[in-house]
Amino acid sequence: MTTGALHVLFRVGDTDYVLPAGDVLQMESFDGATPVPGTAGYVAGLVQVRGRVVPVVDLRARFGLPPVAHTIDTRVVVVQSAERTVGLLVDSAREVVQLPPDALKPPPAVVASAGNGFVKAVAQTGKRLVMLIDFARVIGEQE
Amino acid sequence: MSLELQQFLAGYLAEVEEHLSSSTQKLNAIDASARGGQANPHAVRELFRSLHTIKGLSAMVGVEPVVALAHEMESLLRAADRAGGALSQEAVDAISDGVRAIERQVRAIAAGQEVPTAPAGLVERLAALQAMTPAPAASATTLLTLPADVAAKLSAAEQAQLAQGVATGKRAVRVDFVPTPSRAATGLNITTVRDRVGRVAELVKVYPVSLPKSDAAPGGLGFALIALYDGDDDALRDAAGADAVVPLSTAAAPAAVEAVEFESTRGGSRLVRVDVARLDDAMEKLSSLVVNRFRLTRAIAAMRESGTDVRALADIMNENGRQLRDLRAAIMRARMVPMAELLERIPLLVRGLERATGKRVNLTVDAGRAELDKAVAERLFPAIVHLVRNAVDHAIETPEERVRAGKPEIGRVEVTCWERGNNQLELTVSDDGRGVDRARVAARAGRAIADTPEALLEVLTAPGFSTRERASTTSGRGLGMDIVKRIAVDELGGELHLSTTPGGGTQFSVRVPLTITIVDAFSFLAGRQPFVVPVTMVEEIVEIEESKAVRGPQMARRGTQIRVYERRGEPVPIVALDELFAIPRVDELAPAKAMVVRRHGAPFAFAVHRMLGQQEVVVRPLEDPLVKVPGVTGSTDLGDGRATLVLDLWALSSQLAEARA
Numbered sequence: 001m002t003t004g005a006l007h008v009l010f011r012v013g014d015t016d017y018v019l020p021a022g023d024v025l026q027m028e029s030f031d032g033a034t035p036v037p038g039t040a041g042y043v044a045g046l047v048q049v050r051g052r053v054v055p056v057v058d059l060r061a062r063f064g065l066p067p068v069a070h071t072i073d074t075r076v077v078v079v080q081s082a083e084r085t086v087g088l089l090v091d092s093a094r095e096v097v098q099l100p101p102d103a104l105k106p107p108p109a110v111v112a113s114a115g116n117g118f119v120k121a122v123a124q125t126g127k128r129l130v131m132l133i134d135f136a137r138v139i140g141e142q143e
Numbered sequence: 144m145s146l147e148l149q150q151f152l153a154g155y156l157a158e159v160e161e162h163l164s165s166s167t168q169k170l171n172a173i174d175a176s177a178r179g180g181q182a183n184p185h186a187v188r189e190l191f192r193s194l195h196t197i198k199g200l201s202a203m204v205g206v207e208p209v210v211a212l213a214h215e216m217e218s219l220l221r222a223a224d225r226a227g228g229a230l231s232q233e234a235v236d237a238i239s240d241g242v243r244a245i246e247r248q249v250r251a252i253a254a255g256q257e258v259p260t261a262p263a264g265l266v267e268r269l270a271a272l273q274a275m276t277p278a279p280a281a282s283a284t285t286l287l288t289l290p291a292d293v294a295a296k297l298s299a300a301e302q303a304q305l306a307q308g309v310a311t312g313k314r315a316v317r318v319d320f321v322p323t324p325s326r327a328a329t330g331l332n333i334t335t336v337r338d339r340v341g342r343v344a345e346l347v348k349v350y351p352v353s354l355p356k357s358d359a360a361p362g363g364l365g366f367a368l369i370a371l372y373d374g375d376d377d378a379l380r381d382a383a384g385a386d387a388v389v390p391l392s393t394a395a396a397p398a399a400v401e402a403v404e405f406e407s408t409r410g411g412s413r414l415v416r417v418d419v420a421r422l423d424d425a426m427e428k429l430s431s432l433v434v435n436r437f438r439l440t441r442a443i444a445a446m447r448e449s450g451t452d453v454r455a456l457a458d459i460m461n462e463n464g465r466q467l468r469d470l471r472a473a474i475m476r477a478r479m480v481p482m483a484e485l486l487e488r489i490p491l492l493v494r495g496l497e498r499a500t501g502k503r504v505n506l507t508v509d510a511g512r513a514e515l516d517k518a519v520a521e522r523l524f525p526a527i528v529h530l531v532r533n534a535v536d537h538a539i540e541t542p543e544e545r546v547r548a549g550k551p552e553i554g555r556v557e558v559t560c561w562e563r564g565n566n567q568l569e570l571t572v573s574d575d576g577r578g579v580d581r582a583r584v585a586a587r588a589g590r591a592i593a594d595t596p597e598a599l600l601e602v603l604t605a606p607g608f609s610t611r612e613r614a615s616t617t618s619g620r621g622l623g624m625d626i627v628k629r630i631a632v633d634e635l636g637g638e639l640h641l642s643t644t645p646g647g648g649t650q651f652s653v654r655v656p657l658t659i660t661i662v663d664a665f666s667f668l669a670g671r672q673p674f675v676v677p678v679t680m681v682e683e684i685v686e687i688e689e690s691k692a693v694r695g696p697q698m699a700r701r702g703t704q705i706r707v708y709e710r711r712g713e714p715v716p717i718v719a720l721d722e723l724f725a726i727p728r729v730d731e732l733a734p735a736k737a738m739v740v741r742r743h744g745a746p747f748a749f750a751v752h753r754m755l756g757q758q759e760v761v762v763r764p765l766e767d768p769l770v771k772v773p774g775v776t777g778s779t780d781l782g783d784g785r786a787t788l789v790l791d792l793w794a795l796s797s798q799l800a801e802a803r804a
Contacts, residue, residue, distance in 0.1 A: 034786040035672070036765075037724035038772035046770060046778055046786035051632035053778045053786050055769040084767055139769060 004100035009130060010077055010093035012059045016130045017090075018097065018123070023135065025078040025085065026050075027093050030070055040140070044089050049078055056087040062138060063118065079135055086139045097125050104132060155204050156253050162193040163249065166242050167488050169193065174235050174494070184228025184304040185345055190238070191220040197245065209248050212261045215269040216241045222276040227303040234272045236498065239491050240265055289391055293317060293369065296350045301369075304347050305391075308371035313345070315391040316376065318368040318383055319352075321360045331384045333366050339383045344372035417477070419517060425474050427679075433467060436460075438801070475658050479514035482560050482568070485524060486510050489531055489558055496535040503542055503553045504535055513560045515568050516658040519635060523570075523655055526630040529623035530572040530651050531558065538576030538649050548646065550575065566657050567637070573650035579603070579643040600641040604628035631655055633780060636763055660762040664789070665738070666755040666781060669719075670726035674751075675760055675779055676738065676790045683739040685710070687717075687750055705799065708748070715739065717748035718799060740792045747796035762789050773798055 006021035026049065033045030033056045042061035046053055056076055060067060073092035078085065104121040111119055111131070120134040169190040176183035198213035216238050223230050230238075244265060248258050294302065305315045320336045337349055348369040356363040369391070372379055376388040440460065447453045486508050493506045515523070539545075539554035546552055560570035581599060585592045588602045602608060606625040631637045637655035664675040665684075687708075703723045707714050719734050720726075734750035741747070762777040774795040778786040 032785075034778070034788060035724075035726075036770045036772060036775055036788060037726075038774065039770055043769050046765075046788075048780060048784060048786050051636045051638065053636070053763050053765070055765075055767045057769065086767065086769065 004098045004103065007097050007099050007130075007132075008077065008093060009095040009097050010075065010088075010090040012063060012090050013065045016128055017059075017133050018099065018130045019077070019079060019133055019135060021096060023079050023081065025080050028076045028078065028087075029072070030074045030076050030089060032070075033089075047076060047087055049076070049087070052085065054078055054085055054087045056089050057138060058089045059138070060089070060091070081135055081139070081141075084139060088138070097130070099123050099125060099130075107131070152204065152252070155200055156249065159197055159200055159209075159245075159249050162197050163242060163246055164484070164487075166190055166193045166197075167491060170235065170239050170242065171487060171490055173230055174239075174490075177230060177232060177235060182227060182229040182303075182307070184224065184300050184307065185347070187220055187224055187228045187230060188300070188304075191217060191224060194220065206248070206252060206258055208258050208260045209245055212241055212245055212248075212266065215266050215273075219269050219273040219276070222273050224300045225298070226276050226300070228300050231272070231275075234276075236494075237265065237268045237272055239495065241269065243491075243495070289315070293367070293391060296367075297348055297369065301347050305369070305371065308345060308347075313371040313373045315347075316344070316370055316372050316379070317389040317391055318344075318370060318379065318385045319365060319387045319389065320368065320383070320385040321354065321362075321365040323359070323361055326384070336366070336383050336385055337368065340368050340370055340379070340385070343374065343379060343382055344370040346370050419478065422474060422478050426471075429467070429470055429474060432470075436463065436467065438797070475516070478516050478518070478658065480517050480520050482510035482513040482515055482520070482570075483508075485515070485520045486527070486558060486560075489527070492528060492531060493535060493556065496532060500536060501541065502535060502539050504539055505553050505555050507555070507557045507559075509557070509559045511559075511561055513562050513568055514657070515655075518661050519568075519655055519657065519659050522630055522635060522659075523653070526627045526653065527558070527570065527572070529627050530653075531556065533623065534572055534574040534576065534649070538574040538578070540577055544577075562657065563654065567654050568657055569652055569654050571650055571652040573648060575648040578645040578647055578649055579641075580645065596641045596643070599643070600639065603641070604639070627651075627653070633784075634761055635659060636761075660764070660777070661759055662762055662789075663757065664760045664779075665757050666760075666787070667736070667738070667751045668753045668755060669724060669734075669751045670721035670728055672721075672724075672726050673755065673781060673787050674720075674790050675781070675787055676792050678757060680740055680792050681738045682741045682746070684754060685737050685739060685748070687733075687735055687737050710739070710746070713746065715746045715748050716800070717750055719750040721752070723749075723795075723799075738792065740796050742793050742796050742800075745800065747792075747800065749792055749795070760789070 007018040008021050008024045008027070009016055009018050011017070028047070028049055030047075033047045035045040036043065036055075039045075042058050044056040044058040044061075047056055048054075054076075058067075068091070071091075073094075075090055075093040076087040077090055077093055078087045103123040103125070105123065107119045107122050111122060118134050118138055119131045121132040123130050123132065169186040172186040173183045173190065176186070194213045194217045198210055198217060201209035201213065219234060219238065220230075223234065240262070244261050251258050289297070289302070289305070297305070309315055318336075318340055320333060322332055326332070333349070337346065340346055346368060350367055350369075352365045352367050354360040354363055354365045365386075368383075368385070376390065380386070380388045443453050443456050443460065446456075489508055490506055493504055496502075497504055534556045535554075539556065540548065540550075542552045545554065555575045557573045558570070559573075560568055563569050579599060581592060581594075584599065584602055588605070588608065590602075592598050592602055604624045604627070608624065628639055631639045631653045635655045636659075637653060640652045640654075641649070643649040662677040663679070664677050665681060666673055666675045668674075703718055705716050705718050707716055709715070717737055721728055721734070729752075732752065734752050736752070736754055737748040737750045739746055739748045758781075760779040760781070762779055764777045765771055765775065774791055775788050776791045776794075777789040779789055781787050
């Protein structure tokens with residue numbers, strides 16, 4: 001029996017990523033965002049989620065992956081950090097996993113550099129290796 | 144209504160609204176006094192004046208139904224005033240119905256709809272009550288011995304008011320004021336003196352007194368202000384700028400409380416009424432400061448790139464940024480209205496519901512010191528009315544049911560609000576009624592409902608949902624919860640929560656932002672993407688004639704072409720908005736319309752594909768750095784559930800003009 005903090009698991013490209021479930025406000029299906037001219041290329045635009053206007057970061061673009069057509073699995077994971085609420089556009093998100101604190105390890109050098117510094121830690125859950133995202137860096141708080 | 148009068152309409156609506164609000168206040172005061180077995184002649188007279196003003200204004204713009212109703216109410220109040228200011232419970236109820244009816248009529252006028260006539264029987268009810276009002280009782284009004292000259296000027300009701308005031312520990316005083324040109328030059332005239340006395344004392348009557356012409360009284364005219372007052376005479380004289388204060392009755396008030404009383408009432412004298420448009424104008428000027436700041440920031444960045452030491456400037460810019468934010472907050476603050484004022488109509492609403500349903504309710508309203516942007520308050524109010532109405536009509540049980548359930552016979556409804564930390568107002572409406580019956584709601588909705596408050600709320604707020612078999616007169620068929628959700632969540636960008644215990648009670652809480660910005664805006668399509676722009680920014684909308692357009696120099700950034708076309712002999716730079724924003728063009732279709740804006744005297748045109756319409760929109764500012772770009776001020780919902788960008792064409796034109804230079 002595993003105990004530990006709940007994490008939301010989502011997929012971008014061939015990789016599984018996680019974020020603490022406590023930071024995730026909700027997960028919404030995606031039917032397009034309103035583009036905002038003049039923003040960074042990885043900003044997909046704005047979506048309205050339950051009365052709130054939320055900017056969406058396209059994680060494929062943020063991670064330098066080629067764009068793909070959106071499917072019924074595409075999700076917006078709405079994440080709240082200290083003062084900001086930002087949606088992350090991901091290929092799919094359908095699982096919640098428990099990660100004990102000691103399961104999270106510093107990323108190996110090769111992952112860290114391949115992940116452009118967006119990976120804060122890695123963890124093994126079952127047979128899979130999952131990456132803990134550095135949300136602050138993803139939303140541009142520290143370049 | 145004639146076209147000529149149409150222009151007075153905005154002023155008419157604003158003024159009538161104010162008098163309606165004051166009427167409600169006075170009715171509450173009269174009602175409270177009546178429950179304590181006391182007359183409140185002062186409030187009756189004030190109410191009379193408000194209705195009289197409403198009648199006069201309505202006659203001016205020709206709204207007959209309002210005139211007719213206000214007239215009957217006014218007559219009833221005049222009769223009551225003559226009879227010493229006492230109003231029966233029936234009369235209070237009838238007048239309160241009348242005020243609500245006028246409110247509905249005025250709302251219809253505001254919405255450009257046909258004005259409904261008064262509810263059947265209301266006019267007759269008012270007339271009957273007037274006939275039943277007792278004739279002035281002479282014996283009751285001679286409790287105070289007044290100087291003959293004063294007594295001669297006062298009606299029986301006014302004398303009764305003085306007598307009653309004296310009985311409660313105040314003193315009757317005469318304040319003398321003689322207007323002179325030098326006083327008028329310092330802003331001191333009978334109107335200002337009347338206002339000042341009215342603020343610190345209860346004004347009963349003001350009448351002119353003829354005086355021998357002299358240097359002290361060049362007009363041969365003075366005024367006597369008869370008032371009830373419990374402070375120090377000198378302080379009253381100084382505060383009012385009057386000549387003398389003459390006691391008419393013996394002092395009864397202890398002297399120790401005067402200073403405090405004075406301090407608290409003086410606060411009122413610092414209030415000014417400001418048209419919201421002026422605040423909007425200040426905000427508008429502020430936004431041009433912000434645009435200027437963008438330019439300054441860019442200029443400094445350019446200096447830094449060329450090797451200049453700009454560290455000192457950076458500090459100043461940081462300070463400047465803070466100051467702009469503070470200024471914005473200060474202007475926003477000036478638009479706030481106290482929640483206590485907004486909620487003062489709720490007691491009357493509940494009283495009406497009690498009568499209509501035969502239920503008994505103990506209402507508590509606690510608005511604390513919370514304040515809300517006037518625009519938010521106006522939009523939120525109907526939602527509050529729905530919630531309170533549901534609480535009384537649906538949630539609170541009949542007295543018999545309550546006794547059977549072992550509850551106090553009188554139900555409890557509480558309306559509470561406070562400001563949350565994050566610039567939000569939280570308002571709760573709670574009751575100790577029967578709670579929401581999940582099984583019944585599920586049966587009614589025809590589907591199972593997950594065992595969470597959110598799932599229940601979702602069903603309750605579905606359009607047209609009702610647990611009632613038949614429509615009731617008060618709440619109608621629907622619960623109106625869909626309206627509450629639309630207002631709180633969709634329109635104001637807030638939240639709605641529910642917690643309910645079967646048999647124990649229900650609480651709805653609404654969270655809304657303290658401020659919103661509402662603008663009258665044009666909506667249009669650039670390519671296929673809709674946008675809106677404030678109407679005030681657009682000088683003109685023109686058709687684009689290809690022949691008049693001249694191809695101009697290519698712009699460096701984004702590869703957008705700025706062309707120039709001629710309008711009434713003036714060259715106007717024009718850019719296609721879809722090109723500027725890199726929106727894919729549909730079938731290579733060229734824009735057909737252009738919006739001309741003018742900044743610092745220079746025109747600039749933005750070509751778009753189609754104008755969609757004009758409407759008032761709620762603008763949500765875009766605060767997140769990811770989407771904070773010049774030219775885009777916020778986002779709105781045009782009703783399709785999607786974010787639509789609100790553009791600042793002035794900022795865009797300044798930016799483009801600079802890039803071109």
